[in-house]
Amino acid sequence: MARNGIDVKVAADESIRKAEDPVRVAREGAADVVVVKVPPLGGVRRALEVSTECGLPTVVSSALDSSVGMAAGVALAAALPDLPYACGLGTVELLAADVAHDRLVPSAGSVPVRPAHADADLLEAAEAAPDRVAWWRERVARCHAYLAGAPMRS
Numbered sequence: 001m002a003r004n005g006i007d008v009k010v011a012a013d014e015s016i017r018k019a020e021d022p023v024r025v026a027r028e029g030a031a032d033v034v035v036v037k038v039p040p041l042g043g044v045r046r047a048l049e050v051s052t053e054c055g056l057p058t059v060v061s062s063a064l065d066s067s068v069g070m071a072a073g074v075a076l077a078a079a080l081p082d083l084p085y086a087c088g089l090g091t092v093e094l095l096a097a098d099v100a101h102d103r104l105v106p107s108a109g110s111v112p113v114r115p116a117h118a119d120a121d122l123l124e125a126a127e128a129a130p131d132r133v134a135w136w137r138e139r140v141a142r143c144h145a146y147l148a149g150a151p152m153r154s
Helices: 044-054 067-079 120-126 130-147
Strands: 033-036 058-060
Touching: 033 044, 044 058, 044 067, 058 067
Parallel strands: 033 058
Antiparallel strands: none
16 A cells, blocks of 8 residues: 555454454455464465455464464465465474474475374473463353353452
8 A cells, every 4th residue: 555655565464363354354445465374264264265255465374383283374375376475484483392293394485385293292291381271271261251241250
């Protein structure tokens, strides 16, 4: 979009990922590019549908995914007919540990299209401490109660 004589592309990211209507931003002409993340949209097929419905250039990005999640993002990128911009699929290296031995990390600017398999021992090693697991379970229960209209416990 041009503003003050400067042509700058506007990318929609959170307005795609968190929206009830992820296509709205494109329909209203509020973006030039869409950033699509597989997990919050419900999988590769749904993310591909959103990208197609938007009809805008797509950047596939991850959200601090393990190699298992990264494989889904890479599959989406490979399924798109055109990728005019670089994708953001290099976040595995930001994690302290991965859950797959066959890590999906960029090499020379690309990531191979292949599955990644979680390893039981690596999953166990990455497991959160029991108090953190309890905290998250309680948080999910409170959120569910809130969303269902039930009174929240303190």
